[in-house]
Amino acid sequence: MSEYRQKKIAMINDLSGYGRCSLTVAIPIISAMKVQCCPVPTSILSNHTGFPVYFFDDYTEKMPSYIEKWKELDLSFDGIVSGFLGSEAQIAIVMDMIRKFGGEETRVIIDPIMGDHGQTYATFTPSMCRRMKDLVSMGDIVTPNLTEACILTGRPFRKKGWTREELKTMAADIQAMGPESVVITGVNQGGYLVNVVAEGRREVTFPKTIRVGQERPGTGDVFSSVVAAAAVRGWDLEEGVRLAASFVKKCIRRSEELDIPAANGVCFEELLDVLVRAVHQG
Numbered sequence: 001m002s003e004y005r006q007k008k009i010a011m012i013n014d015l016s017g018y019g020r021c022s023l024t025v026a027i028p029i030i031s032a033m034k035v036q037c038c039p040v041p042t043s044i045l046s047n048h049t050g051f052p053v054y055f056f057d058d059y060t061e062k063m064p065s066y067i068e069k070w071k072e073l074d075l076s077f078d079g080i081v082s083g084f085l086g087s088e089a090q091i092a093i094v095m096d097m098i099r100k101f102g103g104e105e106t107r108v109i110i111d112p113i114m115g116d117h118g119q120t121y122a123t124f125t126p127s128m129c130r131r132m133k134d135l136v137s138m139g140d141i142v143t144p145n146l147t148e149a150c151i152l153t154g155r156p157f158r159k160k161g162w163t164r165e166e167l168k169t170m171a172a173d174i175q176a177m178g179p180e181s182v183v184i185t186g187v188n189q190g191g192y193l194v195n196v197v198a199e200g201r202r203e204v205t206f207p208k209t210i211r212v213g214q215e216r217p218g219t220g221d222v223f224s225s226v227v228a229a230a231a232v233r234g235w236d237l238e239e240g241v242r243l244a245a246s247f248v249k250k251c252i253r254r255s256e257e258l259d260i261p262a263a264n265g266v267c268f269e270e271l272l273d274v275l276v277r278a279v280h281q282g
């Protein structure tokens, strides 16, 4: 029998049927990296909210019974990943799930989705932001974008002009809240996007990729799915971030080549072989 044991991630996120985001991105990407992805749906939408109309069914009340069955079955996970959460109740449910399933060997990865471009999302109230800080404190790896990092640390948002020293201190402030490691994504620097990688006590690094194409929904989900799968596979965080950033860039480029409307996200399906190869080599 092989000594290899396949890894599994419990992925808490919404299911948007059309538009490539959240679970419809996470499941194929994590699977391509040879990690089993087990969804915990937070809500079901016909398509993401960037379209003019959508059907939305909140799953909050059903989540505890769903998760309880996993406990009765004595399931365990190498990773628990949380993505978009729609209410304080959902944040509390995720915290409870981490308490129940998070062992020594379980990497808890929190994408503290709260806002972008210096603004919180309309659904995010100040008390949800406070609760998100409690959830962040339970994470091993946290992946805020620059806006979210500012919200978490109480800093005023600036679109650009961040020095490395400022970014290092901001990452350290988030680490001081509990997580071992932090990735601050989407920091603008000229024509580049920088990811600030603070992994444990290692020297902070600033890998950057050239910014391409127009903004598309779901790129954050693509990025955090690759980072999460790489983390449970035991990669160094910086390696996972480099793969994630280069993959997002390739997906945006390919989407532009194929003239995919921006609302439809990125056509990552065209490029899953990149992840399969990276896992073979890694």
Ligand SMILES: Nc1ncnc2c1ncn2[C@@H]1O[C@H](COP(=O)(O)OP(=O)(O)O)[C@@H](O)[C@H]1O
Pocket: 116, 144, 145, 146, 184, 185, 186, 187, 193, 194, 195, 209, 210, 211, 212, 213, 214, 215, 218, 219, 220, 221, 223, 244, 245, 246, 248, 249, 252
């Ligand atoms: N237009 C882009 N060109 C190249 N890389 C991108 C682009 N947009 C996003 N990325 C990559 O994906 C990462 C996550 O994107 P970001 O927009 O920060 O996520 P979120 O959706 O969480 O705000 C970025 O740090 C960057 O590495």
Ligand SMILES: Cc1ncc(COP(=O)(O)O)c(C=O)c1O
Pocket: 014, 016, 021, 022, 045, 047, 048, 049, 050, 084, 216, 217, 218, 219, 220, 221
């Ligand atoms: C329900 C839902 N989930 C996820 C996303 C994707 O978010 P992001 O672009 O931050 O990855 C969207 C974007 O509109 C959304 O409406």
